Amino acid sequence: MxxxxxxxxxxxxxxxxxxxxxxxxxxxxxxxxxxxVQLRTIFSDLLPSDDPFVQTFKDHPNFGNPLTVAVMIKRKDGDIYNPETIAKVWKFTRDIDLTPGVDHDLILSVTTGKARYTEATPYGIDMRPLMGDIAPSTPEEVALFKERVYKSPNTKVFLISGDDTATLITATFIEHSVEYGEVFDFVQKLAADARDEHHEVYVTGQPILIGWVYxxxxxxxxxxxxxxxxxxxxxxxxxxxxxxxxxxxxxxxxxxxxxxxxxxxxxxxxxxxxxxxxxxxxxxxxxxxxxxxxxxxxxxxxxxxxxxxxxxxxxxxxxxxxxxxxxxxxxxxxxxxxxxxxxxxxxxxxxxxxxxxxxxxxxxxxxxxAALPTPDNVEKLIGHGEVSGxxxxxxxxxxxxxxxxxxxxxxxxxxxxxxxxxxxxxxxxxIKIGNPVEGTNLLWEDSDFNGAVRAINRHFPGVNTLELVFESKTPEAEEWNVTRAETVMSMLKLQNIMEKGEDPPRATLSFNDYLRESNRLFQGGSPKWLELDNRDRAINAAAIGVMMGSSAKNYGHVIDDTMQHGTVSLWYKDNKQETVDAALAAARKAVAEVGQEHEFFRIRLATGIIALQEAVNRVVDRFHWVMIGLLNVSIFLLCSYAYxxxxxxxxxxxxxxxxxxxxxxxxxxxxxxxxxxxxxxxxxxxxxxxxxxxxxxxxxxxxxxxxxxxxxxxxxxxxxxxxxxxxxxxxxxxxxxxxxxxxxxxxxxxxxxxxxxxxxxxxxxxxxxxxxxxxxxxxxxxxxxxxxxxxxxxxxxxxxxxxxxx
Incomplete structure (x- = not known):
């Protein structure tokens, strides 16, 4: 040799x-x-292909999709119930719909048809968008809009802050169509145009984070x-x-x-x-x-x-x-x-x-x-003769x-x-595995992105969800699985267990919440009728009230467009690893209590930002020592042979x-x-x-x-x-x-x-x-x-x- x-x-x-x-x-x-050469992030390629959480995400991408941009428009000197702010939200919602790669069916704000209020009329239950075809522009129209908001409990939780000073706009993007640099530039320009002496605009979400990296x-x-x-x-x-x-x-x-x-x-x-x-x-x-x-x-x-x-x-x-x-x-x-x-x-x-x-x-x-000129200071470099410097x-x-x-x-x-x-x-x-900060550790704590995350978390349940998917076992069947009594009551039970647990989420949401509001109005408006009757007939009646004059796409964040699958969404204050661990432990316990396998559906853990972060962290936890072990064994054998x-x-x-x-x-x-x-x-x-x-x-x-x-x-x-x-x-x-x-x-x-x-x-x-x-x-x-x-x-x-x- x-x-x-x-x-x-x-x-x-x-x-x-x-x-x-x-x-x-x-x-x-x-x-x-x-x-x-391409410097490019492919989001799905950042996820472990063999993880059950990732499989759930791929099977149900509508639920808790992390490729969602969240924009908060906040009024500095009052509430949002004024023509100027509402017009700004209206324009921003329609402009973000022009972003390349956006899913037009998954844009949500108080100005879209998905934000609806419900009221009882002599002719039955009336469920309509909070706004019509144009934004309210007079004091009377604004007052009517505010009245409708208070008839839409979910809007007051998820789209308008408790102090009425901020509102949220969300837009989800299609992975195979999205170019993160374009999305970042487009949305940031919209945000810059929307900011003025009376309004602050905060932008967050995975596409924006990747855009910042770009x-x-x-x-x-x-x-x-x-x-x-x-x-x-x-x-x-x-x-x-x-x-x-x-x-x-x-x-x-x-x-x-x-x-x-x-x-x-x-x-x-x-x-x-x-x-x-x-x-x-x-x-x-x-x-x-x-x-x-x-x-x-x-x-x-x-x-x-x-x-x-x-x-x-x-x-x-x-x-x-x-x-x-x-x-x-x-x-x-x-x-x-x-x-x-x-x-x-x-x-x-x-x-x-x-x-x-x-x-x-x-x-x-x-x-x-052999080709370069002969060095003239070799003796000094090798320590012969006088060595200096x-x-x-x-x-x-x-x-x-x-x-x-x-x-x-x-x-x-x-x-x-x-x-x-x-x-x-x-x-x-x-050392801790996972994210140690609120927001992202990729950017500095005082970055615009992390500041936006903190601001949204202060005013809303947050941007970090855990989705527990109710998946139909017979998706080809004609019956509406998510409106079966067993399914709806299981959703309700699961939400109650999570809300009363040791580490409760900030908020929960499922199709059940819309059904309960419809049922209340059907029964004359008393809050006592929020409780649903555990019968298919009663549940179907509430569902008809919810869906009347509407489309399943308006509820795409909680059910799919075939109404075969649904989700229970859980919001958490941050995505620190201790929060992730507590959320998943509570979810596993709650699902075990409700039962994971049922006659017509199963409950799948899980998708959403919390679950996908855990999927990646499990790989780190699982393969960290494997990698170090493989390295040690390989290097040991190689060096032992060489020497x-x-x-x-x-x-x-x-x-x-x-x-x-x-x-x-x-x-x-x-x-x-x-x-x-x-x-x-x-x-x-x-x-x-x-x-x-x-x-x-x-x-x-x-x-x-x-x-x-x-x-x-x-x-x-x-x-x-x-x-x-x-x-x-x-x-x-x-x-x-x-x-x-x-x-x-x-x-x-x-x-x-x-x-x-x-x-x-x-x-x-x-x-x-x-x-x-x-x-x-x-x-x-x-x-x-x-x-x-x-x-x-x-x-x-x-x-x-x-x-x-x-």
Missing amino acids: YSLRFRIARWVLAHQKISWLFFALVTAFFIAGLPK QYTTQMLLIFAVTVGALLLALILYMRNAVGILTPIITSAVAAIWAFGLVGWLDVSIEPLLMVVPLLLTARSFSHSVQFTERYYEVYAHVKDRAKAAEITMGVMMAPSILGIITDIIGIAVVAAAPIPAMWRHALFCGMWAVWLIPTGVFLISLLL VHRRFQALLTGIARLTYGSRARYTAAVVILFSAAATWTSLQ RSFVAGLILLVPVNLSNQVMIASMHLMGVGLDVNSLIVAAIGVGVGIDYGIYLLSRICEEYHAQGEDWGQAITAALRTTGKAIMFTATIMTVGVLPWYFMSGLKFLADMGLLLVVIMSINMVMALLVLPLLVWYVKPKFVGRKDLLVGEGVDLSLLTDQQSPA
Whole structure:
């Protein structure tokens, strides 16, 4: 295997024209795919395909559809019962009906035909819209409208606030037709036009949230450019030669082009929120390049020939580089184990990006090293002669760190590491799965979106529903299942149980509520007749009263248009995970009491925002440890094989798992919940975190022989060489990533940027401190072997005749 590496390296450098042509053609192919790249969110692909809640949502998309925009228009100096405010609501309702992708049957406000009042007349029950064909414009018409509102109890709960100062407009969108950027721009313009000195307008809903993410796409690209600029500046200050500056930039850029070009050709969309992961992959590419280039400097100092030094460096670094990249790939690939299509697509995108680091980070970089001008400061870079500036500081710091990892001081270092690790592990166990805030943790607390959520929650039952679906077992039958007495009485019982429970919802609604009001009016208007008679005949009579002169589409939020299926809607104050847990626990208990299976219908748990959030969180809870377990097993087996020792696998896994605990603890302290987005970053962080350990352990193996089998000297030499490259790459990536925290309008990206800083920093510390400490205490036998797959050693004194090792 050792000679094979050098034979491959010799062939590549001996056939540079063919190699360059290969890279040029492949890069051109992927460049052609770049115009087809799509940064786009597909909402249903964010949901786990195998979850029963998601199946309920797909079977009954009308009930609690999260792709609903909620708009609250609030009067600042009085109530809404004035011609100006009503006209504004009227216009907004009709304008939002023009939004691309809107479901015209699922728009609701006090100005639509779905908002109805009921009254008894000498000719029977009269159920009519609150407004006619035009908005009330005179004091008398407004007074009549207000009178009608008070004859519509549900309107006073769900469409007009208790203090009469605000009203709600909702519009649901069709997923396969909606373009979130267009919806965002269209609705936000309507809101801006509606705002004035007397009115405030608040806009929320999943389409608007996704729209906000789209709005920050340009900002993301700007911050990415700032990051690249910071990395470039750090490289210039550190390397001070063309080789060290250009190789990381070119190899990283080519890998990125190949990754984006591939998804362009495959017509696979990329989730915008997860664009922080490519930043992590760019960091890995820089890290591999710097490690490779630093080793090239050492070889060049002996052979004094660019091409020969590049050939030798490729042969020496090929195995540890590929092993490190494979661990990156594994860290990404396990993400695809979760049954969420968006995660699979992102695993494909980022996984192939990591795969492309092999040809670019091993072969292309070698061609670049052979072609670029000879560096004139090699002696300083490798620590020979007079060392000054940042290199001297790095060398001094690393020498000090090395002294902490062996000899008598090692016991104190070990004690500190154990205490720190115990504290980090305990803190990491406190992290919460799911959303930790009211609104969304993707945006800052003071964002317009979160402000709108809080405002609507103050005036209405809220925007977070849990839907318990009453599904007909015989949908092909002619009878109206939702008007059968057993169905209606079960709805009523379920609502009563939920309203009287320990964690009651803010409000409940079902078709039963409309039937009760109709029944009251049929019986003369007394409130005592709100109670329905438990007979099909009586229920049908109430239903006829409700439906007279109307259409089932006017009640599409509680029944389907065939009247075969219905829902009990439950509103909750927020979507924090503790609220979600309590709501679902109460719902399961209530459904068990009512009975889930009946002769003509079944009750399905559940759909709505609460249920769908829980569906995603269950995947996080279920697959978090599965992913970490798969990563550990895969990396353990791979590294054990490469080093010919199970002990090596364990030594490498200890620091990377400690890093993972610190990372999760940091997320908890930052107030970041473990959700589907942060899970991806966490899983990939484990895979990429082991790279530093592989490079350093391989160098310790080499230095152990070079330093006369002296453990302390081997550790010190490894830290002063490979450790310097590790410290530099971690430092420059920290500098480069920090702008994400201070510049991002998306809190999630800011948090993930800060988390990447933690990942880089803690992986560096664990590699430079904990791994040498473990080597010192274990003194593994595999270090003394000379047949390791990842052995970096090569006797440079044998290369003075310019012959490659056999």
